[in-house]
Structures are given as C-alpha cells and as structure tokens.
Amino acid sequence: MSYTALYRKFRPAEFEDVKGQDHISQTLQNQIKANRIGHAYLFCGTRGTGKTSVAKIFAKAVNCQSPVNGSPCGECAMCKAISAGTSMNVIEIDAASNNGVDNIREIREEVAYRPTEGKYKVYIIDEVHMLSIGAFNALLKTLEEPPEYVIFILATTEVHKIPITIMSRCQRYDFKRITIDTIAERLMDLMQREGVEVEERAIRYIAKAADGSMRDALSLLDQCIAFYLGEKLTYDHVLEVLGAVDTEVFSRLLREILNRDVSKVIGALDELIMQGRELSQLVTDFTGYLRNLLLVKTSDGLEDILDVSTENLLQLRKKQS
Numbered sequence: 640m641s642y643t644a645l646y647r648k649f650r651p652a653e654f655e656d657v658k659g660q661d662h663i664s665q666t667l668q669n670q671i672k673a674n675r676i677g678h679a680y681l682f683c684g685t686r687g688t689g690k691t692s693v694a695k696i697f698a699k700a701v702n703c704q705s706p707v708n709g710s711p712c713g714e715c716a717m718c719k720a721i722s723a724g725t726s727m728n729v730i731e732i733d734a735a736s737n738n739g740v741d742n743i744r745e746i747r748e749e750v751a752y753r754p755t756e757g758k759y760k761v762y763i764i765d766e767v768h769m770l771s772i773g774a775f776n777a778l779l780k781t782l783e784e785p786p787e788y789v790i791f792i793l794a795t796t797e798v799h800k801i802p803i804t805i806m807s808r809c810q811r812y813d814f815k816r817i818t819i820d821t822i823a824e825r826l827m828d829l830m831q832r833e834g835v836e837v838e839e840r841a842i843r844y845i846a847k848a849a850d851g852s853m854r855d856a857l858s859l860l861d862q863c864i865a866f867y868l869g870e871k872l873t874y875d876h877v878l879e880v881l882g883a884v885d886t887e888v889f890s891r892l893l894r895e896i897l898n899r900d901v902s903k904v905i906g907a908l909d910e911l912i913m914q915g916r917e918l919s920q921l922v923t924d925f926t927g928y929l930r931n932l933l934l935v936k937t938s939d940g941l942e943d944i945l946d947v948s949t950e951n952l953l954q955l956r957k958k959q960s
C-alpha cells in the first residue's frame with residue numbers, strides 16, 4: 640500500500656474534526672440547520688488553518704441527503720462522492736494558475752446549468768486574491784445575481800488584495816491561527832491512533848514550529864517520524880530533524896555573551912553550524928528564548944504567553960534564580 644501523508648490521511652471529514660475554528664463551524668452549521676445558506680463566502684486566514692477543509696465539509700453538508708445537526712452524514716451517495724472527489728457539484732479552482740478573465744467566463748457559462756444531482760453546485764476558488772482585475776470584474780457579475788443553486792466559497796491568505804466590491808457581496812469568515820495547545824492536542828491524538836510513541840515535549844516543539852498552521856504541523860511531524868521510523872519520537876530527535884537547538888545550548892550561549900567572551904561565543908556558533916543547525920532557525924529560537932527569560936522575570940502565571948512546556952518553564956525559572 641502506498642504511503643499517505645498525515646495531513647491528507649487526517650484531513651477533517653466533518654465540522655467536529657476541524658480544530659480551533661469553532662466560531663466558524665458553529666455559524667455554518669446553524670445556517671444549514673435553519674436553511675439560511677448564503678451564496679458567497681469569503682474565507683480568510685493564514686495557510687493551513689482549515690479554509691479548504693471547511694469549504695469541502697460545507698459543500699458536503701449542503702448537498703447531504705440526511706445532514707445530522709448541520710453536519711454531513713458521511714454515508715449518503717452525495718457525501719461519499721464529494722469525499723472521493725468524483726462529484727460534479729464541487730468544483731475546485733486554484734486562482735494562482737487560473738487567474739484570467741477566460742477562466743471566470745468559463746465558470747459563468749457553467750453556472751447556468753443546474754446540478755444534475757444534489758442541491759448545490761459549490762465553487763471553491765482558492766488563492767482568490769491572485770485573480771486579475773478583469774477576472775474579478777467578471778466574477779462580480781456572477782456574484783451580483785447568483786442562481787439559487789450556486790454557492791461560491793472564495794479562500795485567501797491575503798484579504799487586503801480583494802476588491803471591496805467583491806467583499807461587500809460575501810459573508811466573511813476569519814480563520815484564526817491555531818494555538819500551540821490545540822495543535823499539540825490534535826497531534827497527540829493522531830499519534831495514539833497511528834500507534835507511534837512520542838514525547839510530549841517533542842510534540843509541543845513541532846506544534847510551536849508550525850506557527851499556527853495545522854497542515855505545517857502534520858508535515859513536520861511526518862518528516863520527523865520518517866527520519867526515526869519505528870523508534871520513539873523524542874524531543875532530541877525533533878530538534879535534530881528540524882535543525883533546531885536545545886535550550887541548554889541557548890543558556891550556555893547567553894552566559895558567554897553576558898561574559899563578553901567573543902571567542903567562546905564564536906566557538907559555540909561554529910559548533911552549531913558544524914552540527915548542521917539552521918542559522919535562521921537558531922536566530923528565531925534564540926530570540927524566543929530571550930523573550931521567555933524576560934517574561935519569566937517580569938511576572939508569574941505567564942504559561943500561556945510563554946509557549947513553552949512546563950518542564951522548560953521550570954528550567955527558565957531556575958535560570959532566573
């Protein structure tokens with residue numbers, strides 16, 4: 640059997656699986672339950688926060704023959720066809736490579752035809768900010784008078800590039816960056832299901848490195864597991880694969896900087912470079928380490944802002960005294 644990347648394998652199939660965007664899932668489910676479905680939605684937010692996943696679940700839910708509490712049943716013919724990507728009702732367009740007027744005109748011609756099965760044709764236009772001015776104008780015409788059986792879901796990472804005329808015709812939903820806790824919890828859960836042994840510290844480091852993106856977190860995790868296939872995934876393994884540095888090393892580096900010992904500082908850096916550490920990552924992590932030290936010094940109860948595991952926090956507190 641061929642290998643499926645984690646982020647594909649665990650792509651959310653229903654609203655409940657989408658993590659960290661409860662405000663959006665809830666609103667969309669309510670709309671489906673009350674049968675107050677809009678014709679144009681704008682999904683904004685940084686990469687890997689669930690925009691396309693939510694769009695597909697929504698497309699399933701509006702076409703589902705027996706939705707459960709506003710969520711797709713996952714069992715009916717429509718749900719199955721959409722999940723398998725064989726339904727004609729869900730049309731995904733990548734605006735990065737289809738950004739011209741002609742591409743949008745094609746859509747305008749298509750929307751004249753009712754769906755042959757199910758209730759709605761759902762057009763998901765990804766990276767919609769890449770459309771040309773002419774394409775946006777053509778799209779606007781369709782958004783002004785959409786047929787009742789058509790739903791447009793426009794997704795973008797750069798909402799400031801969307802013309803105001805388009806925005807004013809869409810319901811806008813802002814996808815939040817996913818917190819480290821939420822990502823870590825999801826990763827732990829998936830690793831249990833996969834039967835892979837992991838250290839909590841390792842998972843937290845990956846969650847932090849993913850910078851709010853669940854997709855990035857899963858890709859990084861995939862990479863780390865592949866490197867140490869069949870072994871327990873430890874914090875040290877993760878640091879090694881991602882080219883990162885342990886806080887112990889930062890502590891030593893800081894002491895040498897405070898002692899103004901230039902040759903020792905350069906020596907320490909040289910050692911890190913020879914170990915193959917990623918320098919830009921080192922700078923980011925070291926800045927984060929200094930930030931955490933300062934915060935610990937300022938006050939108590941900062942666990943949430945610090946983005947560090949309890950163990951690391953104790954270490955930091957020890958450094959303070």
Ligand SMILES: [Zn+2]
Binds near residue numbers: 711714718
């Ligand atoms: Zn269904």
